[in-house]
Amino acid sequence: xxxxxxxxxxxxxxxxxxxxxxxxxxxxxxxxxxxxxxxxxxxxxxxxxxxxxxxxxxxxxxxxxxxxxxxxxxxxxxxxxxxxxxxxxxxxxxxxxxxxxxxxxxxxxxxxxxxxxxxxxxxxxxxxxxxxxxxxxxxxxxxxxxxxxxxxxxxxxxxxxxxxxxxxxxxxxxxxxxxxxxxxxxxxxxxxxxxxxxxxxxxxxxxxxxxxxxxxxxxxxxxxxxxxxxxxxxxxxxxxxxxxxxxxxxxxxxxxxxxxxxxxxxxxxxxxxxxxxxxxxxxxxxxxxxxxxxxxxxxxxxxxxxxxxxxxxxxxxxxxxxxxxxxxxxxxxxxxxxxxxxxxxxxxxxxxxxxxxxxxxxxxxxxxxxxxxxxxxxxxxxxxxxxxxxxxxxxxxxxxxxxxxxxxxxxxxxxxxxxxxxxxxxxxxxxxxxxxxxxxxxxxxxxxxxxxxxxxxxxxxxxxxxxxxxxxxxxxxxxxxxxxxxxxxxxxxxxxxxxxxxxxxxxxxxxxxxxxxxxxxxxxxxxxxxxxxxxxxxxxxxxxxxxxxxxxxxxx
Amino acid sequence: xxxxxxxxxxxxxxxxxxxxxxxxxxxxxxxxxxxxxxxxxxxxxxxxxxxxxxxxxxxxxxxxxxxxxxxxxxxxxxxxxxxxxxxxxxxxxxxxxxxxxxxxxxxxxxxxxxxxxxxxxxxxxxxxxxxxxxxxxxxxxxxxxxxxxxxxxxxxxxxxxxxxxxxxxx
Numbered sequence: 189x190x191x192x193x194x195x196x197x198x199x200x201x202x203x204x205x206x207x208x209x210x211x212x213x214x215x216x217x218x219x220x221x222x223x224x225x226x227x228x229x230x231x232x233x234x235x236x237x238x239x240x241x242x243x244x245x246x247x248x249x250x251x252x253x254x255x256x257x258x259x260x261x262x263x264x265x266x267x268x269x270x271x272x273x274x275x276x277x278x279x280x281x282x283x284x285x286x287x288x289x290x291x292x293x294x295x296x297x298x299x300x301x302x303x304x305x306x307x308x309x310x311x312x313x314x315x316x317x318x319x320x321x322x323x324x325x326x327x328x329x330x331x332x333x334x335x336x337x338x339x340x341x342x343x344x345x346x347x348x349x350x351x352x353x354x355x356x357x358x359x360x361x362x363x364x365x366x367x368x369x370x371x372x373x374x375x376x377x378x379x380x381x382x383x384x385x386x387x388x389x390x391x392x393x394x395x396x397x398x399x400x401x402x403x404x405x406x407x408x409x410x411x412x413x414x415x416x417x418x419x420x421x422x423x424x425x426x427x428x429x430x431x432x433x434x435x436x437x438x439x440x441x442x443x444x445x446x447x448x449x450x451x452x453x454x455x456x457x458x459x460x461x462x463x464x465x466x467x468x469x470x471x472x473x474x475x476x477x478x479x480x481x482x483x484x485x486x487x488x489x490x491x492x493x494x495x496x497x498x499x500x501x502x503x504x505x506x507x508x509x510x511x512x513x514x515x516x517x518x519x520x521x522x523x524x525x526x527x528x529x530x531x532x533x534x535x536x537x538x539x540x541x542x543x544x545x546x547x548x549x550x551x552x553x554x555x556x557x558x559x560x561x562x563x564x565x566x567x568x569x570x571x572x573x574x575x576x577x578x579x580x581x582x583x584x585x586x587x588x589x590x591x592x593x594x595x596x597x598x599x600x601x602x603x604x605x606x607x608x609x610x611x612x613x614x615x616x617x618x619x620x621x622x623x624x625x626x627x628x629x630x631x632x633x634x635x636x637x638x639x640x641x642x643x644x645x646x647x648x649x650x651x652x653x654x655x656x657x658x659x660x661x662x663x664x665x666x667x668x669x670x671x672x673x674x675x676x677x678x679x680x681x682x683x684x685x686x687x688x689x690x691x692x693x694x695x696x697x698x699x700x701x702x703x704x705x706x707x708x709x710x711x712x713x714x715x716x717x718x719x720x721x722x723x724x725x726x727x728x729x730x731x732x733x734x735x736x737x738x739x740x741x742x743x744x
Numbered sequence: 745x746x747x748x749x750x751x752x753x754x755x756x757x758x759x760x761x762x763x764x765x766x767x768x769x770x771x772x773x774x775x776x777x778x779x780x781x782x783x784x785x786x787x788x789x790x791x792x793x794x795x796x797x798x799x800x801x802x803x804x805x806x807x808x809x810x811x812x813x814x815x816x817x818x819x820x821x822x823x824x825x826x827x828x829x830x831x832x833x834x835x836x837x838x839x840x841x842x843x844x845x846x847x848x849x850x851x852x853x854x855x856x857x858x859x860x861x862x863x864x865x866x867x868x869x870x871x872x873x874x875x876x877x878x879x880x881x882x883x884x885x886x887x888x889x890x891x892x893x894x895x896x897x898x899x900x901x902x903x904x905x906x907x908x909x910x911x912x913x914x
Contacts, residue, residue: 346831
């Protein structure tokens, strides 16, 4: 993984001291809250419902054991002993004191981490496929490009006061695990006929109150043009993005109003002028960054195959966990392990300091010191020998994180909702917990198969409900919480926005409604290999509407 | 009160005035024209030494034919969070090759000044009390390591082509 050099170390500690000065001015009253706000946001500090919140960047979701241990320590020292992994490959602490935050940032800097640009109207933490560098289906590792973008966008003098936040995601496989089509810029790595690396460039996707799927504006952008082309896009957006209305300020609205073709034309004009500037990437620099992301030296561990067969036979729980939470690695002697942060009845994405420490230990001992955070709020050990799976599983059982539910109905994404968030209209966490308990039975989950439930406590859609196979959106109606259900959303290479199925449900009726939807699906599917999303796409919303509201019911 | 600051210090007797219904340039002063006024005036005269005020929604590229006649371009930050003038400044300096005075006017705050300097702004119309105080003490909250080239000349940073390091103060 990327290691800071002297330059990075100097930059991050200068940035911590710069922020310490800003915090001191705020605490002394010299800086008013409205002027402090954009400054603190660019350092990951929110003001939430009950307290400040610190959102730490985990660039492209990659962590070392040492870094994860520091996160555990920060949870213990400055917070209440736990952290929340988010859908944007960040970690949030919900209860820090403002006066402690510069110290927490200094602690982060000591392990090559920061909270830069995890908030504010700037280019946010760049995200990537959580299986990057390990997945069997990968064309190229997206992380070197995400790292170059991370550096280039950090405290960018031209782009620190954009109309709104700006999110970039990169994927290196045709199977899109980074949801690039619902980002402001989505980059899909590909090879051309000559075997050269480049990017398909998507622009203007996003969720929130106006969900939109990104438009392809460049089929193949050469690698060397990554920064100049991105600069061109962000400059056009900075100059022409709407600033009259916060809700229309994202680039998706600009793309929609201008038209993708015209926007692409404007970007190309800017790009033509920037193409041969200092932003052109020399091959040697790309290679130097890429060398940090080289696959670890994976010894031959062929004994794992036989061991695995024996262990699976002896322990059905282990067998189920391998089946669900371990995916094929580039190297057939290895697997990619998903550590589900969704224990039955738990809070999606939460981990305690002790759990983080234990996972760091496992990563060090069995996984080449690497941990990933997925946008589905789980952790990943990307390189684990099959021969070590049993030991890793035992380690996870000991900390109650061996739930064999990756991709299943209880692997729910949920935003913090009204339990923490100043924007929320409704709670998300208790709902996720109730659904998880209702469907907690392992056999039943396996019977239902792949099904992604995503819950947002407000229209801003941090819980990605628009791209949930089943999406739940909490709204407030006459002072009470109500949940709107959407069906058929998906955030992969066939991205779709879910359709609202009908009138919303009161909190105590939502789980029954989910059960009705699931039962309807089970009755309609052609065979067990047809997952919920495929069935929905085949039959459409009508049977589900009929089951929920009666055959003649009108959608409200 | 508003003062003009440059890296060499505060400027006395600055002649440039943004005219309003109440405020007009006196005999010793010069108005900052709007983009349309500037173009109208330049098209019917041979005047040089002109000044223009670029508003956020203006297309700064329209200045191209008139640049040699401009003594100053002011770019407006109507609110500190309206960052369009950062792009205007970049375009003026890098694309159009404008080399005379480039001034930030409007909501100019101390924490934004280092970023403004990096996009080529070299003159600042400041009224914020904290900004005035810190500029008087020459305490800019700048950091010397940059991850991207910008308008302002800087040494190549160690390691990668996109890095820059501020030149140490002479």
